[in-house]
Amino acid sequence: MSKADSGSTAVTDSDRAVLRTDGVTKRFGGLTAVDNVDIEIHSGEIVGLIGPNGAGKSTLFNCITGTLTPDEGRVYLQGEDVTDWPEHKIARAGLGRMFQETRIFGDMTVRENLLLAAQEGGANVGSLLRRPDSSLLSRTDELLDYVDLGGLSETRAGRMSFGQQKLLEFAMELMSEPEILLMDEPAGGINPSMLGNLIEYIRNANEEQESTIFLIEHNMDFVMDIADRIYVLAHGERIANGTPEEIQNDQRVLDAYLGRE
Numbered sequence: 001m002s003k004a005d006s007g008s009t010a011v012t013d014s015d016r017a018v019l020r021t022d023g024v025t026k027r028f029g030g031l032t033a034v035d036n037v038d039i040e041i042h043s044g045e046i047v048g049l050i051g052p053n054g055a056g057k058s059t060l061f062n063c064i065t066g067t068l069t070p071d072e073g074r075v076y077l078q079g080e081d082v083t084d085w086p087e088h089k090i091a092r093a094g095l096g097r098m099f100q101e102t103r104i105f106g107d108m109t110v111r112e113n114l115l116l117a118a119q120e121g122g123a124n125v126g127s128l129l130r131r132p133d134s135s136l137l138s139r140t141d142e143l144l145d146y147v148d149l150g151g152l153s154e155t156r157a158g159r160m161s162f163g164q165q166k167l168l169e170f171a172m173e174l175m176s177e178p179e180i181l182l183m184d185e186p187a188g189g190i191n192p193s194m195l196g197n198l199i200e201y202i203r204n205a206n207e208e209q210e211s212t213i214f215l216i217e218h219n220m221d222f223v224m225d226i227a228d229r230i231y232v233l234a235h236g237e238r239i240a241n242g243t244p245e246e247i248q249n250d251q252r253v254l255d256a257y258l259g260r261e
């Protein structure tokens with residue numbers, strides 16, 4: 001049935017979006033950090049969010065994750081209005097977030113970190129680590145293989161390099177099978193020689209684990225390589241939405257980066 005003849009019960013592309021914001025606005029005193037921003041991300045996409053310093057990227061992320069409540073506008077996760085939900089409830093509904101700094105437990109092994117990431121609130125941590133169920137163990141093996149950390153499963157996580165810790169954190173986020181994973185500068189602080197690997201790991205997860213990913217990134221080569229589509233913010237406003245090629249040729253985007261209004 002076409003959209004035109006499906007009547008009032010029509011399911012639109014917007015309804016099917018994994019994540020959608022509708023006119024999200026956030027002000028800090030007199031400053032409008034995010035100004036009436038609409039975004040829409042569909043299942044299986046890798047979408048980038050770029051913009052000059054202070055453009056409002058982190059504030060938009062924080063409005064989506066429930067860290068901040070928008071002053072205006074709505075946030076929908078899988079079609080459900082989550083705007084006023086607390087952060088932990090939004091996370092449990094399927095929104096994962098990976099921060100710039102890693103938040104692993106350095107004294108625990110790589111595998112223990114992954115097992116903890118799978119734990120639902122209220123689970124008994126001791127028994128989870130002593131007697132993990134076999135499906136959890138096979139999932140940890142699978143994810144460690146994804147990020148080439150299979151050989152380090154019994155290593156203390158704090159002994160690994162920063163890049164490896166980031167990969168572990170990525171695997172930890174995938175452990176809970178989020179509907180969408182928000183990544184805050186995944187390439188930040190990663191050794192340039194490892195960037196190609198990171199792109200490959202994220203792509204593999206996207207294709208094989210069907211992960212949908214929304215990422216803030218300052219590294220242009222990285223984001224242009226990995227994203228299917230990119231949103232650009234400047235002074236809180238969404239100034240562009242397009243493929244990496246379209247974005248690279250968009251005069252408003254070039255002007256925003258060069259500080260021209």
Ligand SMILES: Nc1ncnc2c1ncn2[C@@H]1O[C@H](COP(=O)(O)OP(=O)(O)OP(=O)(O)O)[C@@H](O)[C@H]1O
Nearest residue numbers: 028031032033051052053054055056057058059060
């Ligand atoms: N808690 C806050 N209180 C007041 N102003 C804030 C707060 N958080 C952010 N801002 C301001 O809002 C604007 C947008 O900031 P935001 O951190 O979202 O930008 P960004 O695009 O993520 O920047 P960067 O790339 O530098 O991280 C900036 O002018 C910033 O100074």
